[in-house]
Amino acid sequence: MSFSLSPVTTATTTTSSSSPSLDALGWDSGWEAEFAPYAAQGLLPGRVVRVDRGQCDVATADGTVRADTAFVTPHDPLRVVCTGDWAAVDPEGASDPRYVRAYLPRRTAFVRSTSSKRSEGQILAANVDHAVIAVSLAVELDLGRIERFLALAWESGAQPTVVLSKADLVPDPVGLSYLVEDVETVAPGVPVLPVSSTTGEGLDVLMATIAGGTTALLGVSGAGKSTLANVLVGEDVMAVQAARDVDGKGRHTTTTRNLFVLPGGGVLIDTPGLRGVGLWDAEAGVGQVFSEIEELAGECRFHDCAHESEPGCAVTAAIEDGTLPVRRLESYRKLVRENRRIVAKTDARVRSEMLKEWKRMGAGGRASQEFKRSGRLQ
Numbered sequence: 001m002s003f004s005l006s007p008v009t010t011a012t013t014t015t016s017s018s019s020p021s022l023d024a025l026g027w028d029s030g031w032e033a034e035f036a037p038y039a040a041q042g043l044l045p046g047r048v049v050r051v052d053r054g055q056c057d058v059a060t061a062d063g064t065v066r067a068d069t070a071f072v073t074p075h076d077p078l079r080v081v082c083t084g085d086w087a088a089v090d091p092e093g094a095s096d097p098r099y100v101r102a103y104l105p106r107r108t109a110f111v112r113s114t115s116s117k118r119s120e121g122q123i124l125a126a127n128v129d130h131a132v133i134a135v136s137l138a139v140e141l142d143l144g145r146i147e148r149f150l151a152l153a154w155e156s157g158a159q160p161t162v163v164l165s166k167a168d169l170v171p172d173p174v175g176l177s178y179l180v181e182d183v184e185t186v187a188p189g190v191p192v193l194p195v196s197s198t199t200g201e202g203l204d205v206l207m208a209t210i211a212g213g214t215t216a217l218l219g220v221s222g223a224g225k226s227t228l229a230n231v232l233v234g235e236d237v238m239a240v241q242a243a244r245d246v247d248g249k250g251r252h253t254t255t256t257r258n259l260f261v262l263p264g265g266g267v268l269i270d271t272p273g274l275r276g277v278g279l280w281d282a283e284a285g286v287g288q289v290f291s292e293i294e295e296l297a298g299e300c301r302f303h304d305c306a307h308e309s310e311p312g313c314a315v316t317a318a319i320e321d322g323t324l325p326v327r328r329l330e331s332y333r334k335l336v337r338e339n340r341r342i343v344a345k346t347d348a349r350v351r352s353e354m355l356k357e358w359k360r361m362g363a364g365g366r367a368s369q370e371f372k373r374s375g376r377l378q
């Protein structure tokens, strides 16, 4: 393979002559229109290519600049600047670092909950069109985990693809086709593609799938995301570490989210491996992952059927005739329950924050009383 364009380099404060154009970074007329008010203030557009402790690297038409996010880092973790955001950079005081004054509303965003105990969401990447979920064939498939990643991906608004990485480790084509089938059953409507960064298998199809638009690589640590990023970018842009063990856990090699321009067009974001994928308000995403169950549910006699012992239940009928695996229904129920819990928690948090705000503003009148009673502002 030969590649002409160099990737966006990170951690540089100087302008670079080989910097990609805004178009190559994904800029379009829609972004331009949204940016107009900032352009009128003399601010520069740029795409966040890396975020690192309150500072970020922003690729602008003049090269990559280091910028401080102090002005746009509110206490809400979902509103912090993240890789993939389009930022308005203050060109004033061309010193190092500059400041991000605002970022444009996101078209898509990956959000996961960081812990099951606290209701805190974490934003993983913004403005992504294709979510490539890397699943290593070096370890046993964990279908439940794939379903979680898919729910996160669908919910973000991006189109998911599952990549079965390290396919060179499964030399038997029949065995490989069974593995692909297994994953296809948990991923309706999602392409499942075996690939190998070592032999190049499947990479042409993957490149065609992600050409144009922004792609994010997601998956657990050691799945081979950065290795894939290096092959797709055509340069060793990410550090890769030899797996210390074969259980797929290993160490976390990648610790920041990094954005690169792909030589064939499009943009790639490599992300650190996720240990757990907690869902964050992902009802629609879960529905899409289990679309065949939701379709069956539409055929149940009762429209509020719990698919337990009701007569005329299409879901239990599908379990009985073997077309729907029990594991799949259990997994669906688990994710629906988990999602309800997190939404309830978030709502409670939002409610209590709004109440605090009311108190702070001294609004102790009728509206505040009403809010306390109903949990809603009138």
Ligand SMILES: Nc1nc2c(ncn2[C@@H]2O[C@H](COP(=O)(O)OP(=O)(O)OP(=O)(O)O)[C@@H](O)[C@H]2O)c(=O)[nH]1
Residues within 6 Å of the ligand: 165, 166, 167, 168, 169, 195, 196, 197, 198, 199, 219, 220, 221, 222, 223, 224, 225, 226, 227, 228, 239, 240, 241, 242, 243, 251, 252, 253, 254, 255, 271, 272, 273, 274
């Ligand atoms: N056999 C084989 N090994 C691979 C392939 N791709 C990656 N590996 C190996 O898998 C290990 C982990 O690869 P990485 O690319 O660092 O994994 P990662 O998903 O980026 O890991 P984190 O950054 O920790 O999330 C390394 O030892 C790679 O050499 C492949 O196609 N075939």
Ligand SMILES: [Mg+2]
Residues within 6 Å of the ligand: 225, 226, 227, 238, 239, 253, 254, 270, 271, 272, 273
């Ligand atoms: Mg990595």
Ligand SMILES: [Zn+2]
Residues within 6 Å of the ligand: 297, 300, 301, 305, 306, 307, 308, 310, 312, 313, 314, 315, 316
């Ligand atoms: Zn039913």
